[in-house]
Amino acid sequence: MTAKTPPRPTDAELEILTVLWSRGPSTVREVHEIVSRRKETQYTTVLKFMQIMADKGLVRRDEKNRAHVYEASRPREWTQRQLAGDLLERGFAGSAKSLLVGALSARKASAKELVELRKFLDDYEKGIR
């Protein structure tokens, strides 16, 4: 029996994951605090999402304390890989170039970011064996 990979997070779930990625293990209250800055949301709404995410295997829950502590069950890079890979296939016919074109036309990249991108391409190429 293989542990199955968690499904692609929904929009609301992704927002919560980003909080967990940046804060590390957090309580519902802490996540709600951050999320509700952007978007008016009830505490119990966030709680419900995090419960659902625990069911789906998107997060792990530590119930030792009264206020449960949640953490992303997969590292950020892993989930980002799923997301990027999924969109790459479904919307860009697998063309990484088209994906980058789309991204950089939606959001102008700074000179610094271009340097980063080139550097990554160099490193990536070295990694190919």
Add this chain to the structure above:
Amino acid sequence: MTAKTPPRPTDAELEILTVLWSRGPSTVREVHEIVSRRKETQYTTVLKFMQIMADKGLVRRDEKNRAHVYEASRPREWTQRQLAGDLLERGFAGSAKSLLVGALSARKASAKELVELRKFLDDYEKGIR
């Protein structure tokens, strides 16, 4: 009053759009023919989606002939920009590099594709004024 931009396409809608992008204006039957190769789907399911998409403004419909002809109402690049931009912000905190890392770790790029990517970066840089 501003003409509002069509909403982000759902998964099923995106699949249909990709067919329209590659084939150009097409009938429901033609789209169904392609889509049903990947995924078992009834004709009327595809029809319904395309009707919904017409309502949403995602596609335009030419009713002159008995078999209506549909075409994407926005060019592929436009929609791809929305998709990439949306994911970039929501899942990658705006970092194009992270998005590319995700994409290229999900799907190994060929040497040729790397050349394309570098070339695009060069062109893109020239375009900044």
Add this chain to the structure above:
DNA sequence: ATCATACTACGAACGTTTTCGTTGTCAAGA
């Protein structure tokens, strides 16, 4: 012991997405 508070659990409503069956229409061939 009681009370207020900070939690979790849960149910339900509502909207959206996906799916398909049924019905009605038109056009071409018998």
Add this chain to the structure above:
DNA sequence: TCTTGACAACGAAAACGTTCGTAGTATGAT
């Protein structure tokens, strides 16, 4: 003219995603 096949329209069910209210429970302060 009648039938058949190919099509659009529509309704509705089922699944999913989002949102929040209410109820229950544990903890610490009075």
